[in-house]
Amino acid sequence: VQLVESGGGLVQPGGSLRLSCAASGFTFSNYDMSWVRQAPGKGLEWVSEVNSNSGTTYYADFVKDRFTISRDNARNTLYLQMSSLEPKNTAEYYCAGARVRRPWAYDYWSQGDQITVTS
Numbered sequence: 001v002q003l004v005e006s007g008g009g010l011v012q013p014g015g016s017l018r019l020s021c022a023a024s025g026f027t028f029s030n031y032d033m034s035w036v037r038q039a040p041g042k043g044l045e046w047v048s049e050v051n052s053n054s055g056t057t058y059y060a061d062f063v064k065d066r067f068t069i070s071r072d073n074a075r076n077t078l079y080l081q082m083s084s085l086e087p088k089n090t091a092e093y094y095c096a097g098a099r100v101r102r103p104w105a106y107d108y109w110s111q112g113d114q115i116t117v118t119s
Contacts, residue, residue: 001025001108003095008113015085015117021078021095021110029073032098034106035080037091047093048080051101085117 007019019035035047048069049058057069068081078095093113096106 003097003108003110005093005095005110005113008093008115010116010118011085012119013086013117016081016083017085017115018082019080019093019095019113019115021080023076023078023097023108026097026108028071028076028097030099031107032101033069033071033078034096034098035069035078035093036096036106037093038112039088039091044094045091046104050078082115085115087117089115090117091115 002024004022005019007017009017011017030052032049032052034049036044037047038044047060048063048067050069050071059067066082066084070079071077080093082089093115095110097108098106
């Protein structure tokens with residue numbers, strides 16, 4: 001099983017990035033997929049989720065319509081489009097998959113991708 005992220009990096013405040021998470025080794029379409037982040041010196045923080053079946057999306061309040069989660073089950077890939085980025089969005093971002101939708105009950109995690117928002 002692998003979840004391989006790409007798309008992170010350095011961005012200026014107000015900029016945009018799109019994270020991708022390519023899945024392999026499991027039936028991606030059967031899993032609810034989430035993005036989770038960890039800012040420097042802080043704990044894990046849930047960002048967003050997309051349901052496996054309905055495609056229903058959920059967001060943390062702090063996202064404020066600036067982030068969009070999506071998935072392409074044909075490509076086994078999860079995305080997070082981020083815009084209007086702020087320095088407080090600096091964090092290691094992880095994608096995670098859960099077969100059963102329960103809080104923090106993820107079966108698989110990616111290795112993480114760093115996003116740094118700075119001028």
